[in-house]
Amino acid sequence: MSVHPVESVPAATTRPAMNLPRLRDMASRGEKIAMLTAYDATFARVLDDAGVDTILVGDSLGNVIQGDTSTVPVALVDMVYHTRCTARGKRSAWLIADMPFGAYERSPEQAFDSAVELMRAGAQMVKLEGGGVLVETVRFLTERGIPVCAHLGLTPQRVHALGGFRVQGRDDAGAAALRADAKAMAAAGAAMLVLELVPSALARQVTEENLGLLTIGIGAGAGTSGQVLVLHDLLGLTAGKRPRFVRDFTHVAGSDVGLGIREAVQTYVQDVKQGRFPDEAVHGF
Numbered sequence: 001m002s003v004h005p006v007e008s009v010p011a012a013t014t015r016p017a018m019n020l021p022r023l024r025d026m027a028s029r030g031e032k033i034a035m036l037t038a039y040d041a042t043f044a045r046v047l048d049d050a051g052v053d054t055i056l057v058g059d060s061l062g063n064v065i066q067g068d069t070s071t072v073p074v075a076l077v078d079m080v081y082h083t084r085c086t087a088r089g090k091r092s093a094w095l096i097a098d099m100p101f102g103a104y105e106r107s108p109e110q111a112f113d114s115a116v117e118l119m120r121a122g123a124q125m126v127k128l129e130g131g132g133v134l135v136e137t138v139r140f141l142t143e144r145g146i147p148v149c150a151h152l153g154l155t156p157q158r159v160h161a162l163g164g165f166r167v168q169g170r171d172d173a174g175a176a177a178l179r180a181d182a183k184a185m186a187a188a189g190a191a192m193l194v195l196e197l198v199p200s201a202l203a204r205q206v207t208e209e210n211l212g213l214l215t216i217g218i219g220a221g222a223g224t225s226g227q228v229l230v231l232h233d234l235l236g237l238t239a240g241k242r243p244r245f246v247r248d249f250t251h252v253a254g255s256d257v258g259l260g261i262r263e264a265v266q267t268y269v270q271d272v273k274q275g276r277f278p279d280e281a282v283h284g285f
């Protein structure tokens, strides 16, 4: 039985509240942004104490919390619930919530209503998947004071349309489309962009072409402004074959030493900041 409410855990660090100017300042100084997913108050506190800069309440909760095979079944009510739980545990980290499939695609107004629910639950930014058709939605949200993180490359909510979890932007046409989408998202006001499963060289190019847009990579090499992983992957808890871009941070490479959750998360933060993760030879495409 648990003895302490999350609130009573002493602070390991006292950091000023993270915000967009601080994140932009980090990127302009070349300091990498460390992002991880979390879905509840306890893990939010652990991540925050370990120095994670931004926490994403990802719709990956459909996989790792709800046990589904994709993020498609996740509902807005699920995201609101987990965003509220996570917001209660975090202190300084910047909190982003995923807009789930079906909650934003129909119209900018629908997206606004969904984003308001997530912000009321404690999100400081919302993330949505896709380019082109969503540019106007991003403009609509940002003009109304809702910070937006776009998500290009592999967009898991479209897994059925994409034909599986595959690297995106490998050919010239795919790479050009992704670069155009990134530019359009930045021009529409997106402050951040997750790049998932794209070749390292393309992610680096998108980052260099859009100064001021914070790029966060997952399976996208080391050339982005920061990195994100799904917490359960980092902790080696995810069943089945591990994607190439994932590292289990509970194991020290080349030894039998195992790390606890706090140490594993601290190692992730340090390795992102010191450029030790990702290792392009191992985790890149």
Ligand code: KIV
Binding pocket: 037, 056, 057, 058, 059, 060, 061, 098, 194, 196, 218, 228, 229, 230
């Ligand atoms: O849902 C999620 O966790 C995500 C990250 C993998 C970027 O979108």
